[in-house]
Amino acid sequence: MLESLTLLLACQLVGEVAVAYFAIPVPGPVVGMVLLFLGLCIRRGVPAPLQQTANGLLSNLSLLFVPAGTGVLLHVALIREALLPIGVSLVLSTLVAVAVTALAMVGFEKLAGRKGPDAP
Template identity: 35%
Template sequence: MLSGFVILLLFTVVGEAISAIFNLPIPGAVAGLILLVIWLQIKGGASEDLQKVSQFCIHYMAILFIPASVAVFFMTDLLSRQWLPLVLATFVATPLGIVISGHFMQWLLRRREKQS
């Protein structure tokens, strides 16, 4: 299981480094996740240790959202000034992102079926 943690930490650190070096507009953790997905596609899947660690992290992921949820209560002045971007992000960008992701997944599945 230790090797699974090391793999996740390695991709996180590499993503952070790439994001900082190239001054990317995406967080380093996201860059690391993209690199991890590419690596898993090349490798052909996750090892058993990586699967166990990933399931463990997913199981406790809700705990990580508690501090952010509590912080919202202390940002009422900022929220009142930035209500339009928040509403647009919630009701426009989120559904649009879901639709685009769904279409992309269908495209990938069709492509995979053609290759088989």
């Protein structure tokens, strides 16, 4: 388990260093995750210890949201001041995400040669 955690943290570190060195406008952990994914693709599978460690982390994922929730409660006054812009942006971004998802689904169905439910 320690080796698997070391691998995960090393990928994150390499991602952070790459972002800092090359000034990539993407978070370091995302770059590290892509590097880990590429390494697993080259290896053609996930080693059992890494899978066990990942499953352990995923089963306790809700604990990682406690600090974020605490931060939200800590800054509730700031959130209250910006409630209207936050609410509008949440609603608009949700509508845009739904619309883009629907358009992508229609496009992929056309690409695959399938017809939608209202087609003859």
